[in-house]
Amino acid sequence: MYRKKGIIYGLGITLLVIVLFIFLPNIYNNTSFLFNLMLYMALAEGLNIIYGFTGYLPFGYVGFFGAGAYSAALAILFLHFPPLIAVLVGGIGAFLIGIIFIPLLKLSGAYFAIANLAASQALYYIVANPNLEKITQGPYGISLANIYNPQVSYYVMLSILAFSMVTVIFIRFSDYGLALLSIKEDRVSASLAGINVPRERSIAWGLSSFIAGLSGGVYAWYVAVFYPTTVFSLEISVFVIVFVLFGGIGTLVGPLIGSLVLYSFYNFIGISTPQYFQLSYGLLIIIFALFIPNGILSIFEKRGIHVP
Amino acid sequence: MLSYALIGGIMYGLYFGLVGMGLNLIFGVMRMINLAHGDFIMLGAFLTYWLYYLFGFNPLIVIPISIVVFLVFGFLMYYVFVPKLLHSKDPEMLSFILFFGVSQVIEAIIILFFGNNQISVPSTIFAKLFNVSTFTLFGNTFPISWLVVSVACIVAFVLIYVYFFYTKLGYATRAIMANRHEALVSGIDVNKVSAIAFGVGIAAASLAGVMGFFMIGAAFPSMGTDLTTISFTIIVLGALGNPLGTVIGGLIYGVAIMLMQTYFSSWTNVLPYLLLIFVILIKPEGLLGKAVRNV
Amino acid sequence: MSRNENGAILKIEDLIKKFGNFRALDGVSLEVDKGKIIGLAGPNGSGKTTLINVVSGVYKSNDGRVIFNGEEITNIDSHKIVHKGINRTFQIPKPLLGLTVEENIRVAAVYGAKDKGKIEERIEYSLSTIGLVDLRFKKAESLTSTQQKLLDLGRALATNPKLLLVDEIAAGLTQKELKMIADMLLGLKEKGVTLMVVEHLMGFLDMITDEVVIMNAGKEIFRGSIREASNNEEVIRVFLGG
Known part of the structure; x- marks a missing residue:
């Protein structure tokens, strides 16, 4: 009963988000802000799958985003794929990188986080290496100017956001989600409940990387010109982690609220005076780690209000 | 070429031993990864820069100042954060996130005061002081500053060794590293001893910052993250939780970097990360370490 | 051997588990008969919990075999062992x-x-x-x-589970709770579950077991009824630490 209700509420919220982002460009003309907001919401839901449910903090999450952007761009440049298919290639590219990184899941806690960070940095230095100029253009960046289409890519981004939300809804209100939460709680107990821990967590990892890769692919399409430093920027990992922590891990709504509040805040003061923004989100992280480790939604949970 | 890379690598390695020292000390005592470690190195560099341009202080004079300032700072910081974290459900993960926040705050404050710029002190500063600019070892010529840094690092290691093995405080620190709970039961003031270790860890990091100009070049506010990752590589190469194992990790790292720079220079950047992933997957407790995983 | 060999649901053969140089299990062999409750006792560090950990796949053994229902399951993953019909509780x-x-x-x-x-x-x-x-x-x-x-x-x-490994469930329970758990375990036996119960409290074992195995230093040293155990010289020596 609880699950059915959750799924219905969750799908309702997804619908609401879709409608909002379809209509918002009519009344608010900063579509690049709206695009980035959707982007961060999708990334936050993607990171939520692996961090919120399974407890692995992917500090190098941006690696998947960058891999997606580059896979999509290379598919367009070398294989002349249509952009829509290229976005999918972005998702698949990141997914494959995710498979390569699966051994990292054997690590736990901070070990995993650091190793994942190192993995994404390694990826960055490989892509940006001048020796690979013929393939990746090295540090000089990618230009996809002739397929630039901010209108269509906006709606593709929206579909990816919807996809990420639906994925989270079905994880949150299913036995699979329960299995992931069990892995997060205690891997030994989870395997003694009969859960194939390596398999289930790899599936979550794959889903999470796929969503980041799709987002990277559509980002490449939307901006059309980018550099390795933009799509492998550690700042992206950091933002997404903080957004998810702020909103509340393991929920559908938490990552959305976190992205909405903090990304708007970033847009408000972060672009003009980034250091004040950095200072305030640094302080925010400290406060949350010390006092509200489960995010603001946990305050409602404590009062008995269940949020999907 | 090879002998240059090896000798240079050893001097480099001594420096990197110092870079990783503080992170490993804090990990050993608190079982926490200080993700702001690299930012304290950066702070040490900025303090050096500031004192040099304001008062013309030589970095050698900055060393004791830096040690005192950051020892006190680390000591106080311990009491603000760590006891509360240790009582939480998942101290390892929460501390990781918290220190990440600390790192952001430090970086932002430095940018607010100094701007988002690269800073450096003249590399000839030691040459002027000692009236020689280079020295020669087995037919290879190195800048004199490398020798100064190497000597300073060795002195620092000896002092840490003495603190660890020849003082009552070091004895208590080692007891906490072996078993925090038993140390508490046996009447050691665990918080105070840990706070001092925390301070020593932060001070060691700042010292690496003071010396950094002469080994890794200019400093800038966002240099911390890379340094933290490199430090982590070094302590994993050495022995996680054993501060003196860091020296070995640093030496391996220094020689590897020098060899890379000599023979495959364009891929040097990737090396620390691949090395880290490789070692952490094969032997997460560190190449020379005993099992401390899942603590 | 008077026991019915065909009735063994679990056979452990020469199992060795080392931690560094310490042999927590030093070639232990034992059998658990289907439908029975077998008690497992022995001084601290004799390898009882390690045995459960190896059988349930939490630890991997260094040598020896574990056979469940005629099928070798040595060192396979926990979740697969669970699917075969073995489960356990933790101390x-x-x-x-x-x-x-x-x-x-x-x-x-x-x-x-x-x-x-x-x-x-x-x-x-x-x-x-x-x-x-x-x-x-x-x-x-x-x-x-x-x-x-x-x-x-x-x-x-x-x-x-067809076989349930119970690790020191009685420690710290009140007399009333002990009775309740004993009845619960006996009820499971009625339903056809085989149990291996690691326990310090001999009184508790006496309430539920058909047979006890006494371990010392990673090996089985005795098998039989509790009454026999209390008259066995080696068992007495081991428990008194002589």
Whole structure:
């Protein structure tokens, strides 16, 4: 009963988000802000799958985003794929990188986080290496100017956001989600409940990387010109982690609220005076780690209000 | 070429031993990864820069100042954060996130005061002081500053060794590293001893910052993250939780970097990360370490 | 050997488990007969819990074999062992603390049993067997330690085990709780579950077991009834630490 209700509420919220982002460009003309907001919401839901449910903090999450952007761009440049298919290639590219990184899941806690960070940095230095100029253009960046289409890519981004939300809804209100939460709680107990821990967590990892890769692919399409430093920027990992922590891990709504509040805040003061923004989100992280480790939604949970 | 890379690598390695020292000390005592470690190195560099341009202080004079300032700072910081974290459900993960926040705050404050710029002190500063600019070892010529840094690092290691093995405080620190709970039961003031270790860890990091100009070049506010990752590589190469194992990790790292720079220079950047992933997957407790995983 | 060889559900052969140079299991061999409750006792560090850990796949052994229902299961992964029909409880219970009582049981019922039918029934059966029906929506972290032990047992039961390894469940329980757990374990035996019970409390073992195995230094040193054990010279020497 609880699950059915959750799924219905969750799908309702997804619908609401879709409608909002379809209509918002009519009344608010900063579509690049709206695009980035959707982007961060999708990334936050993607990171939520692996961090919120399974407890692995992917500090190098941006690696998947960058891999997606580059896979999509290379598919367009070398294989002349249509952009829509290229976005999918972005998702698949990141997914494959995710498979390569699966051994990292054997690590736990901070070990995993650091190793994942190192993995994404390694990826960055490989892509940006001048020796690979013929393939990746090295540090000089990618230009996809002739397929630039901010209108269509906006709606593709929206579909990816919807996809990420639906994925989270079905994880949150299913036995699979329960299995992931069990892995997060205690891997030994989870395997003694009969859960194939390596398999289930790899599936979550794959889903999470796929969503980041799709987002990277559509980002490449939307901006059309980018550099390795933009799509492998550690700042992206950091933002997404903080957004998810702020909103509340393991929920559908938490990552959305976190992205909405903090990304708007970033847009408000972060672009003009980034250091004040950095200072305030640094302080925010400290406060949350010390006092509200489960995010603001946990305050409602404590009062008995269940949020999907 | 090879002998240059090896000798240079050893001097480099001594420096990197110092870079990783503080992170490993804090990990050993608190079982926490200080993700702001690299930012304290950066702070040490900025303090050096500031004192040099304001008062013309030589970095050698900055060393004791830096040690005192950051020892006190680390000591106080311990009491603000760590006891509360240790009582939480998942101290390892929460501390990781918290220190990440600390790192952001430090970086932002430095940018607010100094701007988002690269800073450096003249590399000839030691040459002027000692009236020689280079020295020669087995037919290879190195800048004199490398020798100064190497000597300073060795002195620092000896002092840490003495603190660890020849003082009552070091004895208590080692007891906490072996078993925090038993140390508490046996009447050691665990918080105070840990706070001092925390301070020593932060001070060691700042010292690496003071010396950094002469080994890794200019400093800038966002240099911390890379340094933290490199430090982590070094302590994993050495022995996680054993501060003196860091020296070995640093030496391996220094020689590897020098060899890379000599023979495959364009891929040097990737090396620390691949090395880290490789070692952490094969032997997460560190190449020379005993099992401390899942603590 | 007077026991019926065909009746063994679990056979352990020359099992060795080393931690560094220490041999926690030093070539132990033993058999557990189907449908019985076998007690496993011995001084601290004699290898009882290690044996359970190896059989349930939590530790990998260095040598030797574990055979369950005629099939070798040595060193396979825990979840596969669970699917074969073995489960266990922990000396210090390890429920999934952030999940509710029902969720703890549900996840085991869904993932733990080969037979995917009757999940809801199995959840209700486990909850009522351990007597935590009223607490089903409580988080596991809010339970008392006795309730957590019961939940640990419930998690095991939800996977439909044929062989249940119980690790020191009686420690710290009141006399009334002891009686309740003893009845619960005997009830499981009635239903055809085989049990191996590691225990320090001889009185508790006496209430439920058909036979006891005494271990020392990673080996079996005695097998028989408790009465025989208390007259056995080697057993007495081991327990008195002589």
